[in-house]
Amino acid sequence: MAAAAPSTPLGPFIDSAVAWTTWVTLMGAVGLTTLALLSAGPAAARTAPAALPAVTARLSLAAAVLAVLAVPAVLTDLAHGASKTHGYDYAAAWDTLFDGSNAGRLSGLEVTLSLAGAALVAPLVVRSIAAGPARRWLLSAGLAASSVALGTTKFPTRTPADWGRTSFDTLVWMLHLLGGGVWLGGLAGLLLLAFPGAVPAAGRRPFWSAAIRRFSVTAMASVAGITLSGLFLYWAHVDGPTQLVTTMYGRVLGVKILIFGGLLLLGMVNQFWLHPKIDALREEGDERPPATLLLRRFPLVVAVEVLLGMTLLFVAPFLHGSARNQAFQARAAEQSATPIPAKKLPKLPAKEVSASTWVYGTAETAAVVVLMVGAYRVSGRLARRRTDGTATPATAAA
Known part of the structure; x- marks a missing residue:
């Protein structure tokens, strides 16, 4: 409460709501397609x-x-930016698509590839096609189109002066966005499959055990990508923990980190307690009420995770600028004898990457990878121990 006043406002609520809709649609399409291609589909086939x-x-x-809903969301965002009266000029927004500028090309690709992704996966709604050999090809092509559509939101709109740094920054953002899409969209997909009608009762328990286990691999890879890219973005935009409370950017980022931490805690509950128990009961062929209870509890935990994820995506658009610049501009405003217009406030140059940056970054990458692989192996061992501890001698021998 004693911290300095924020240096910048949060921005209009409606702008963040429009941005939230765009992120939810684009990232959700990526996550659902990935789940069908890599986790739920193979688990059902087996x-x-x-x-x-x-x-x-x-x-x-x-x-x-x-993917279809992403198109009006993107156009609404463009229409708001194109309007001269702070309203929504959809005609002007439509004219910006492929208008010859880099920004127009990227916006046009975002809309076009979103529709292409929808067109590619739409035939799989027909179950005869979904059961055929075209399933994997259509899902792969749809995933590629949706992923590039999501990536266009962070591709550079101007020819960069430093191609190496710009390419690395773009790669970091791609890891951040694709990781979030695969993780959060996959959780939403699991929740959809928990509703009746997707999996017959007879095969529900083995399906969920295999699907959850396969999704754990992609989810952990996604969390690793989000963590590593988040650490780099923190390094690039924040100069020390004190800026998490003294700048508006830092405060919003702090809220985002807290929500992400809550998601990780729920993921740990799933990975180290709920999933191993479901695996153990499935291996035992247990039909008692505890097995049913666990399978009912899993969708509830996933629903909470999905709500937290959507809240996280709603908070993210409030991040404007960087904590470094906000703190620097606040000091400049305090030291100036006359008020400085917001558009003329000075800005710090981007941080320079040094040898120590690469050393720390490599160490962080190795630590996160080892942690995720170790966590996956530990959860598998917990499942096997529970199975061995509760199985009869005959089933244990088998």
């Missing part, structure tokens, strides 16, 4: 082949709907 068409069709329908 444990409950009859459920593969229904699982693929449900996830593909949701991905296609989100």
Whole structure:
């Protein structure tokens, strides 16, 4: 409460709401398609082949709907920026698509590839196609289109002076966005599959055990990407922990970090407690009420994770500028004898990457990778120990 006043306002609420809609649709389409391609689809094919068409069709329908909804969301954002009266000029927004500028090309690609991603996965809504050999090719092509559409939001709109730094910054943002899309969109997809009709009751338990285990791999890879890219973005935009409370950027980032921490805690509950128990009960062939209770509790935990993830995406658009610049501009304003217009406030240059930056970054990368791989192995061992500890001698021998 005693911290200095924020140096910049949060910005209009409606702008963040429009940006939130864009992120939810674009990232959701990526996550749902990835789940169908890498986790739920293969799990259904291995444990409950009859459920593969229904699982693929449900996830593909949701991905296609989100990809289509991304188009009006993107156009609304462009219309707000193109309006001269702070309203929404959709005609001007439409004219900016492929208008010859780099920004226009990227906006045009964002809209075009979103529609292409929807068109590619839409045929999989037909269960006969979802069960055929075209399933993997259509999902792969749809995922590629949706991923590039998401990436265009962070591709540079001007020819960079330093191609190396700009390319690295773009790669970091791609890791951040794709990681968030695969993780949060995948959680939403699991919640969709928990509703009746996707998986027959007879194959529900083996399907969920395999699907959760496969999703854990992609989720952990996504969390690793988010963590590493987040550490780099923190280094680039924040000069020390004190700026997390003395600048508006830092305060918003602090809220985002707290929500991300809550998501990680729920993920740990799933990974080290709920998933191993479901695995153990599935291996035992247990049909008692505890097995049903666990399978009912899992969607509830996932629903909370999805809500936290959507809250995280709502907070993110409030991040404007950087904590470094806000703190620097606040000091400059205090030292100036006359008020400085907001557009003329000085800005700090981007941080220079040194040898120590690469050393620390490499060490952080290795630590995060080792931690994620170790966590996945530990959770698998917990499942096997629970299975061995509760199985009969005959099943244990088998």
